[in-house]
Amino acid sequence: xxxxxxxxxxxxxxxxxxxxxxxxxxxxxxxxxxxxxxxxxxxxxxxxxxxxxxxxxxxxxxxxxxxxxxxxxxxxxxxxxxxxxxxxxxxxxxxxxxxxxxxxxxxxxxxxxxxxxxxxxxxxxxxxxxxxxxxxxxxxxxxxxxxxxxxxxxxxxxxxxxxxxxxxxxxxxxxxxxxxxxxxxxxxxxxxxxxxxxxxxxxxxxxxxxxxxxxxxxxxxxxxxxxxxxxxxxxxxxxxxxxxxxxxxxxxxxxxxxxxxxxxxxxxxxxxxxxxxxxxxxxxxxxxxxxxxxxxxxxxxxxxxxxxxxxxxxxxxxxxxxxxxxxxxxxxxxxxxxxxxxxxxxxxxxxxxxxxxxxxxxxxxxxxxxxxxxxxxxxxxxxxxxxxxxxxxxxxxxxxxx
Ligand SMILES: [Zn+2]
Numbered sequence: 001x002x003x004x005x006x007x008x009x010x011x012x013x014x015x016x017x018x019x020x021x022x023x024x025x026x027x028x029x030x031x032x033x034x035x036x037x038x039x040x041x042x043x044x045x046x047x048x049x050x051x052x053x054x055x056x057x058x059x060x061x062x063x064x065x066x067x068x069x070x071x072x073x074x075x076x077x078x079x080x081x082x083x084x085x086x087x088x089x090x091x092x093x094x095x096x097x098x099x100x101x102x103x104x105x106x107x108x109x110x111x112x113x114x115x116x117x118x119x120x121x122x123x124x125x126x127x128x129x130x131x132x133x134x135x136x137x138x139x140x141x142x143x144x145x146x147x148x149x150x151x152x153x154x155x156x157x158x159x160x161x162x163x164x165x166x167x168x169x170x171x172x173x174x175x176x177x178x179x180x181x182x183x184x185x186x187x188x189x190x191x192x193x194x195x196x197x198x199x200x201x202x203x204x205x206x207x208x209x210x211x212x213x214x215x216x217x218x219x220x221x222x223x224x225x226x227x228x229x230x231x232x233x234x235x236x237x238x239x240x241x242x243x244x245x246x247x248x249x250x251x252x253x254x255x256x257x258x259x260x261x262x263x264x265x266x267x268x269x270x271x272x273x274x275x276x277x278x279x280x281x282x283x284x285x286x287x288x289x290x291x292x293x294x295x296x297x298x299x300x301x302x303x304x305x306x307x308x309x310x311x312x313x314x315x316x317x318x319x320x321x322x323x324x325x326x327x328x329x330x331x332x333x334x335x336x337x338x339x340x341x342x343x344x345x346x347x348x349x350x351x352x353x354x355x356x357x358x359x360x361x362x363x364x365x366x367x368x369x370x371x372x373x374x375x376x377x378x379x380x381x382x383x384x385x386x387x388x389x390x391x392x393x394x395x396x397x398x399x400x401x402x
Contacts, residue, residue, distance in 0.1 A: 011046075013038060013042050013045070013046045014046045014049055014050060016036045016038060016046075017032055017036060017038070017043060017046040017047060017050065018050065018055070018056075018075075019036075020032050020035040020036050021056060021073065021074060021075050021100075022075065022099075022100065023100065023101070024074075025074060025100070026059055026061075026072035026073065026074040027072060027073060027074070028061070028070055028072055028073070029043050029044060029047060029070075029073065032047070032073065047073055054076055054078070054079060054138070055075070055076055055079070055099070056073050056074065056075055056076055057073070057074060057075075057076045057077065057078065058071045058072065058073055059071070059072050059074065060072070074100065075098065075099040075100040076098065076099060077098045077100075077102070077104055078098075078136060078137055078138055079098065079099060079137070079138045079140075079141045080096045080097070080098065080104070080132060080137050080138065080139050080141065080142050081097055081098055081099040081101075081141065081142065081143055081144075081388060081391060082096075082097040082101075082142065082143065082144050082145070082146070082384050082387035082388035082391060083095070083096055083097070083128055083139075083142055083144075083145045083146075083201070083384060083387065084096075084097070084103075084145075084146050084147075084148075084213065084379075084380040084381060084382065084383030084384025084385065084386070084387060085121070085124045085128070085145065085146070085147040085148070085197065085380055085383060086147075086148045086149075086210045086213065086214075086377075086379030086380040086383060087111075087117055087120040087121060087124060087147065087148065087149045087150075087193070087210070088111070088150065088210060088376070088379065089113045089150055089235070090110060090111060090113055091108050091109065091110055091111055091376050092108065092109050092111045092120050092123050092124045092127060093106065093107065093108035093109075093376055093377040093379060093380035094106065094107055094108075094124055094127045094128045094131055094377075094380050095377060095380040095381040095383065095384035095385075096128065096131060096132060096135075096137055096384065097384040097385065097387070097388040098137075099141075101385065101388040101389065103381050103384055103385065104135065104137060105131050105132070105134070105135040105137060106131070106377040106380060106381060107127055107130070107131040107377070108376050108377050108380070109123065109127060111123060116189075117149055117189045117190075117192070117193055118189070118192050118193060118196060121147070121192075121193045121196050121197060122196065124147075124197075125196070125197060125200050139201070142201045142203055143203055143391055144203055144204055144205075144206075144387040144388070144390060144391055145197050145198070145201055145203060145204075145205045145206070145387060146205070146206045146207075146208065146213065146383035146384065146386050146387035147190075147193055147194070147197060147205060147206070147207045147208070147383060148207075148208055148209060148210030148211075148212070148213040148214075148379045148380070148382070148383050149189070149190060149193065149207060149208075149209070149210055150209070150210060151186045151189075151190075151209060183252060190207040191207075193205075193207055194206075194207045206386075206387065208247075208249065208253055208383075209238075209240075209249075209253055209254075209256070210379045210383075211230070211232055211238040211239060211240055211256065211379070212240040212247040212249065212253075212255075212256055212382075213240075213247070213379045213380070213382035213383040213386060214230060214232070214240065214338075214372075214378045214379040214382050215228065215229075215230035215239065215240025215241070215242050215247050215256065215336075215382065216240070216242055216245070216246070216247050216382035216383075216385055216386050217373070217378040217379065217381040217382030217385060218230045218242070218334075218336045218338075218372055218373065218378070218382075219242040219245055219334075220245060220381075220382070220385050221373065221378075221381075222334065224245050225244045225245045226242065226244075226245060226333060226334065227242065227243055227244065227330065227331065227332045227333050227334075228242045228332050228333065228334045228335070228336060229241055229242070229323070229326050229327075229330055229332040229334075229335045229336070230242065230256075230335075230336045230338065230372060231258055231319070231322075231323060231326075231335065231336070231337055231338070232337075232338045232339040232342075232372070233282050233283065233284070233315075233319065233337070233338075233339040233340070233341030233342055233347075234283070234284055234338075234339035234340050234341065235283060235284055235285060235340075236259055236279055236283055237258060237259030237278055237279040237282050237283050237319075237339075238256065238257060238258065238259050239256045239257075239258040239259075240255075240256040241255060241256050241326065241329075241330045241332070242332075243330065245389070246386070246389070247382075247386070257272075258278060258322055258326065259277060259278050259279035259282075259283065260272045260274055260277045260278070260279060261277065261278050261322045261325065262274055262275055262276045262277055262278075263276055263277070263278050263281065263318040263321060263322060264276030267280070268280060278318055278319060278322050281314060281315050281318045282315040282316075282318055282319045282341065283341070284296065284339075284340050284341050286315070287299065287311055287312065287315050287341065287344075290311040290314075291305075291307055291308045291311045293308070296340055296343075296344075299344065300344065300345070303344070303345055303346075309346075312344055312346060312347055312350075313346075313350060315341065315347065316346070316347045316348075316350035316351045316354065317350065317351075317354050319347075319351045319354075320350065320351040320352070320353065320354025320355040320357075320358065321354060321355075321358060323335055323351060323354075323355040323369075324354070324355045324356075324358040324359040324363075327355065327359045327360075327363040327364065327367065328359065328360060328363055331363060332367070333366060333367065333368065334367070334368045334369075334370065335352075335355070335367065335368070335369045335370075336370060336371070336372040336373075337351060337369065337370070337371060337372055338371070338372030338373070338374070339372075342371060342372070348369070348371065351369070352369040355369065356369075
């Protein structure tokens, strides 16, 4: 068995070589010797053991025209180390990371928003198996899985809640009664998902908010350790605050719920229990409702009508004000703006103008405000990236005999 073989090769020399390879890309044996201080024969012997155990692989060095081309060594790209899953409302996505933290394979499928979170988790596990098989990736050595789901969820009389049979009006909700934030239900569903996925891989599973994982992916695709704020304007409004490559979670995982920052503290009651939330003006449904547009295409067709222009401007202005607040709190290098609303002509530009104008000068000196990625695997990629980042490369060597 693979793990037995790996356990047998764990020696201080082998550990040192693995440590040198982690995060180093493909390197020569001489470079490993220079990094570790080990002799040439020791490095060669350790690499031979790691090759036999399938933990590292050899690739040909690009020809330079000088001397004999040597073989470079890197952590195996054929062994999955961490897996990320996004159980979105309308899609399920997976990402598989190798021991160097690189995302080696991704896949996404449509999913029915009326199915349960657990059903979507079952579909995700199947998708991981298929994707690994397609790419020739070994899943036996997976050490950690991270899952993103929508939520915190808000159960409201307005049908704002999601999932299962609970989408209709709550029998106990009355107009003007703050809806209960159903922490208990969210925890129950996430625990069920963690149990299912954990049983398949026999590893620890983290279940968090999918938008926060997307924020991590937005940061990492621009460079590790980045400080970035991700804001997403879609059916709802959400986001994530990433500091040094990691998303802030807060005490119940709700840090980054920018849709529920009040832009009008004395305004209308929101489903979250607060008042005058950004989501009430800047979500896609809110903008469509304000101008009685059928859908995004209808709104785009009417974009030059004064009332449509005004509604988009109102949403972007409110969003810009909230982003300005985030600049002062989180001091990011980049604000990435995503979601369907961000594709409405003028929205992101206006948001940026307002945010820059309303912010302290120091907050915008080197600030970039730019479109977020549109690839629907980003939430899974961020989850895999975060899962991989929590791992120590030496753990699998001792996992079974610790
Ligand atoms: Zn709210």
